Amino acid sequence: MPKVDICFSPELLHLYDLRGKVAVIVDILRASSTIVTALGEGVTHVFPVATLDECTAYGQEHGCLTAAERDGLPAAGFDLGNSPFGFLDARRPVQGRALSISTTNGTMALRRSLAADAVVVGSFLNLAAVADFVRAQGRDVLVVCAGWKGQFCLEDTVFGGALAARLTPDFDVRSSDATLAALHLWQQGEPNLSNYLLQSAHVRRLNSLEASKDFEFCLQIDAYAQVLPRWQHDRLINNG
Amino acid sequence: MPKVDICFSPELLHLYDLRGKVAVIVDILRASSTIVTALGEGVTHVFPVATLDECTAYGQEHGCLTAAERDGLPAAGFDLGNSPFGFLDARRPVQGRALSISTTNGTMALRRSLAADAVVVGSFLNLAAVADFVRAQGRDVLVVCAGWKGQFCLEDTVFGGALAARLTPDFDVRSSDATLAALHLWQQGEPNLSNYLLQSAHVRRLNSLEASKDFEFCLQIDAYAQVLPRWQHDRLINNG
Numbered sequence: 001m002p003k004v005d006i007c008f009s010p011e012l013l014h015l016y017d018l019r020g021k022v023a024v025i026v027d028i029l030r031a032s033s034t035i036v037t038a039l040g041e042g043v044t045h046v047f048p049v050a051t052l053d054e055c056t057a058y059g060q061e062h063g064c065l066t067a068a069e070r071d072g073l074p075a076a077g078f079d080l081g082n083s084p085f086g087f088l089d090a091r092r093p094v095q096g097r098a099l100s101i102s103t104t105n106g107t108m109a110l111r112r113s114l115a116a117d118a119v120v121v122g123s124f125l126n127l128a129a130v131a132d133f134v135r136a137q138g139r140d141v142l143v144v145c146a147g148w149k150g151q152f153c154l155e156d157t158v159f160g161g162a163l164a165a166r167l168t169p170d171f172d173v174r175s176s177d178a179t180l181a182a183l184h185l186w187q188q189g190e191p192n193l194s195n196y197l198l199q200s201a202h203v204r205r206l207n208s209l210e211a212s213k214d215f216e217f218c219l220q221i222d223a224y225a226q227v228l229p230r231w232q233h234d235r236l237i238n239n240g
Numbered sequence: 241m242p243k244v245d246i247c248f249s250p251e252l253l254h255l256y257d258l259r260g261k262v263a264v265i266v267d268i269l270r271a272s273s274t275i276v277t278a279l280g281e282g283v284t285h286v287f288p289v290a291t292l293d294e295c296t297a298y299g300q301e302h303g304c305l306t307a308a309e310r311d312g313l314p315a316a317g318f319d320l321g322n323s324p325f326g327f328l329d330a331r332r333p334v335q336g337r338a339l340s341i342s343t344t345n346g347t348m349a350l351r352r353s354l355a356a357d358a359v360v361v362g363s364f365l366n367l368a369a370v371a372d373f374v375r376a377q378g379r380d381v382l383v384v385c386a387g388w389k390g391q392f393c394l395e396d397t398v399f400g401g402a403l404a405a406r407l408t409p410d411f412d413v414r415s416s417d418a419t420l421a422a423l424h425l426w427q428q429g430e431p432n433l434s435n436y437l438l439q440s441a442h443v444r445r446l447n448s449l450e451a452s453k454d455f456e457f458c459l460q461i462d463a464y465a466q467v468l469p470r471w472q473h474d475r476l477i478n479n480g
Contacts, residue, residue: 153417188424
């Protein structure tokens with residue numbers, strides 16, 4: 001029976017052997033939710049990059065939209081910030097455009113996971129697509145939490161628990177303590193996910209009105225149930 | 241208000257600044273529980289070492305008892321294994337003796353934490369002593385989970401939650417997602433701690449009859465409520 005494991009931080013990835021596995025990269029607030037939204041709203045492909053300079057360079061080289069934030073705020077000189085709502089603004093249609101997006105934690109998690117057989121991006125918005133894909137692959141899966149500056153992050157972990165719950169009973173969710181803990185936290189949080197995650201230190205750091213809208217948006221389970229950002233060569237495309 | 245934070249693995253310790261803090265080293269199964277038991281039963285001081293060779297060398301140099309295990313079993317050529325029951329055997333009194341104990345995960349966690357102002361060893365057996373000490377110090381505390389080969393471990397984390405619960409409301413337990421998660425897991429597990437932790441992958445690895453006795457022993461809350469192993473220069477002594 002294939003296993004579900006969860007890596008709580010990119011800083012722990014060296015302890016895992018990714019070969020032959022599916023890696024699910026998670027950065028609920030907000031990179032992975034924003035990437036899912038972008039592809040769901042018709043963006044053709046996404047280049048996740050670590051730095052603002054790379055973001056600009058990709059934008060110029062590939063003629064794509066650029067999205068960047070620093071410390072939770074939109075960075076100056078880019079088309080968009082890191083909010084999913086940027087892709088839902090009728091005044092700036094995104095359909096058919098490519099996107100370069102700067103996200104420190106998420107990009108690090110993704111780049112360190114490329115030894116996996118398949119690398120996809122997960123969020124509550126596309127939980128069903130991720131679960132369907134993993135189930136169809138039938139291989140061990142490692143959920144890679146982007147975390148917050150390398151540290152454990154509640155919302156990414158709870159997503160891991162939600163995925164493990166969807167994969168039960170066809171996958172082994174009991175051979176890893178990390179998966180067990182994530183499942184417990186998901187079971188606790190599920191009845192009122194928003195209230196549960198509002199406790200999160202990370203969520204409380206994002207305490208502006210705009211961030212609060214983003215937060216509620218990112219918790220909508222299966223709002224983009226057909227979107228599966230999958231890594232191909234040098235970019236994420238929708239494999240859903 | 242001083243803060244409670246929890247580091248889930250020695251592999252994440254570089255992300256934390258230990259200066260000015262109290263570090264609580266935890267390896268519930270079984271190093272920290274065994275060290276507490278040893279000091280509780282009259283051992284004068286403990287040298288935690290990483291390797292079997294070091295354990296032998298300390299034994300010869302300091303004329304102390306030696307305790308070592310490999311893969312959960314007592315290692316050949318040592319006085320004791322890593323079971324707390326070794327210190328409760330009337331046929332081999334330990335009172336007044338020093339001890340050298342080999343523990344890979346626990347020693348690594350301890351050695352990487354020496355930048356802290358005070359380093360103590362925590363277990364369910366001495367939860368009250370740890371809580372009292374931390375409260376008296378009134379400084380930020382970092383619970384350092386030894387984990388399992390660098391990975392997240394349920395029983396160490398749940399101990400962190402139990403300590404955070406004891407320090408509430410005088411300490412801030414909400415500014416770290418790791419602490420929040422540990423508190424949630426403790427609250428879930430507390431009504432039947434043994435059953436809860438029996439799910440743990442690590443616990444299931446220790447599935448011999450002897451290990452099962454050890455497991456139940458290590459979950460006795462405050463059985464050694466006056467024992468506080470504290471690092472002094474090169475050894476752990478009872479500061480309780």
